[in-house]
Amino acid sequence: MTRRDWIAALASPAVTAQPSGPRPNVVIIMVDDAGWWDFGANGNPHIETPHIDRLAAEGVNFTNFHAQPVCAPTRASLMTGRHYLRTGVYNTRFGGDTMRASEVTLPSILRNHGYRTVLAGKWHLGAYAPYAPHNRGFEESLSQAHGHLERYWHPDQFRRNGRSVETRGHITDVLTDAAINAVRRRDPRPFFLFLSYNVPHSPHYISDEYVQRYLAKGLPLTQAQIYGQITHCDRGVGRLLAALDKEKLRDNTIVMFLSDNGGVSTFFNGGLRGRKASAFEGGTRVPFFARWPGRFPAGARVPAMACVQDILPTVCELTGAPLPHGVSLDGESIAGLMRRGRGDSPHDYLYAIWDRFQPRIDRSQWSIRGRRYKLVREQLFDLDTDPGERVDIAAVRPDIAREMRERFAAWLEEVTSGQTFEPPPIPVGHPDENPVEIQASWARIHGSHVTWASASVDPGKEERLGDPAAGSAVNYTFAGYDWDTIDGWKNPGETATWKLDVWSAGVYDVTVSYGCDPETAGGMFRISASGNAVEAEVRATPSRNVFETRPAGALRLAKGAATLEVSVVGPGRGQELMTLNRIWLRKR
Template structure:
């Protein structure tokens, strides 16, 4: 080759190599985004790639094929416990969030959330959808590290914490944007994803790393407002075999098929939004440097396909506590990786810290472990571990009640405190039919003692470990505090606390002595006669007689005293005594 030609080629080659090296360095230095997506009441087998023959989830199937996943991933039997584990990396019994309503779905505000851990490292943090860990200060997501917040209140749209203007509406819902009530346009799931994508794009344009938590309230009920085109698609299908093998044939009826078609339509709508999200990541050149994690919060909300297992939401059988965990991160994870090692929701907090390179907050005790080595399939010396899961109704957890200890091969379940546990070999008996506790007494005894030690440990996290958090009133960060039946402490004659004649009390802390307005929303717009109403805040008692036809009453400029107080609102209609729908408390200026 002539010398002159070589001289021309070499500089050109050097330029190409330099540009390539610079591009590699820029990619290596680019920040890592994290998108955590969790659906509500979607079961662990409500996916095409999990063998569901009826449900269409092409985008989640593609995410699983192009990402890595853990095939034995566990969550709690119901949503608030799962959310507390997820947000803190700690067993929810350490966090005071132990149930889904009557004041037990509130996260202790001193707990450190994953958003609070990431924000000091420069991460822009956002939540879109369902929080379900407290609706009032200091329990809201914006009080717990989230900088951009678009959520509904309580456990779901259509529940008692919904604002009256938009109660039950999945289409055009009333949501709360950074604490302000806002009328939205569109279907709720679409709204969450659209706002999340805008948030991510804005941060990328400013070269700021993002942590986003997209928590859909779908496919949780109510089921009357679902994507109509998708509902018709599934309603036209034969869904006779869309359920677990042991479902009573009598339950396979038109009503059940209709509900399933509505659930499936909500899930496919989620899948469509997953597809839009990945297209958006490609568009803004953020696909390679973004870790997308996907899971469901508990088992299915009713009978559905759960593979070889049994159980649904609320149960500690496998069908009630298994989730998918898909991790998509092209820069770090090999496509198609599937690891069968057990892991759980509380592992995602330390995993996200490891992925982002953010240090664990000093002094924070985590129960979870970093599972990135499992997702990368390079954990040859992974230690044996036991997972602990429990949930039941009630004001405080009771030992050995709807609880499970899960190991790689075996599982011990407990139903009642005074009954021995049952032992199953999950590989040989996935449906948990054959109790081996009598045949393997040493193992059963060992797992029982492991559980007992765990329960003693989590129950002693604080001296008053299971006392519910208090709502704070009179703080500048929340001008008006809204008290709803979601967070009251049940005290009436009915069992659920959400019936029209239910009673309840709220545990609060009044931060400042001074004048307040107290507006009581009755919940019935057409009263037939004068009603008598009392509002008691600690030792202060306020009384009013309200004429028929009124739906609310305001006590203006009443003096409340600082300190821990109990608020009790009682409405008397003849012999009927009931609580209000909502109470709004606004601090007034004490200036003359």
């Protein structure tokens, strides 16, 4: 879909029934890495989640609701109503967590329908303009782009409408406060609020008061920290629900609650197999509660199979917003299930798949889930008699296993047709982002010696983004995004390259962040793009893991496609050139 098609899609609505009365507000609360089993409402006897449990009791509990095995894929499906493999997303980093700019998003639809649209929290669908939340339909946003943060106290990666801001306090409180402020804002329009918490994703930083209550129950430390994060988050949900009550918004506000994938906790799993990143039930089944007082039956439990792609068409039906014209959705509205608190699934099959790079049926984690049977790669399970997926019956029912595998293979071929599994070029000189930060994780890295190689590189194939070539010492080291580095390089000719999309021609100042042990300083590196280059000497920092930011010169960039390359000129004392952390390009 081109951008022109996208605009036409919003301007040419599909027919949607208009709701009676004032349009409802919509709040979607998403937690990160909490399992289906991590809430009292779903039978966990150890955890304390009274506010979320009350939300479930006052609304409809979908007990068979599914996401994808990991975070960015689920978020892409939530925003578009489409399976993530259709949206340009295929990874959780290396730029593969960037949703295609032409995708029509739920906030865009609702904003076009007269809603005030607000995001508070994790985005994880694009780090650069025009992929950031304020470019994708959110009128207001306090967000961070990545899947992981190092700092949960006083987090320093948040942006408000694209501009960096300082935040104070624990990340869960920061986001809850932002959500409450959005609810309290006086505005005649209805609002759509997406409150996207980072917890209980690692790092498991939380106040001792929350950890101690679970240590006292006999949980191991890490599990106590995870449960503590969830309980702290539950308090935030309670504060938000109280704000809705105080502002007299409760009765006309739809509140939905879910997680982005299976859980990471292991102390209690509710009888499910697998966890985050798995295609078993424990990796894809997530909590999903929906409350609309007087409209949805309180206390209803719906076992019908549903999925995250269903949320967009459901919200459109409940608000009277148009479905995007000419866009193929994978989701189906489950508004009727919400209103009745019972009914059949709109799906015959659900598909889940996860791979760090290009998905393949012979390598990836995948499953196809029918109403009774489920195939997880080669294993077949009868969910009616074996919901915990313990007994493989593929040898007993090879006909079903074969048919489901063929169905999955055909589906995978269809959704991946025409996909490149490459991130878009990094926009440089975009009016919404100057300077632009060139991240280590987006690089292709090339080296010529020693032994480091990724097991996921196919022999004879070009290395994929984030993978070094076989036999290369040059390595991308993931340390939580802010501390990511490219390291190990020391021979002339070893390089890291990035694809750029230069929006505006001109002179760009180049700044580099790196670390270098004093005893290995003195090497030279070259940065080049658009046919010109600058060279700079690597100066010592306190250590290779302590980064300092230094100017490296200026480059004249032509408008259009370009390749930015950093290469070793001379390694200094024969040791590692540097640990490269970031590059910034600022248009003068």
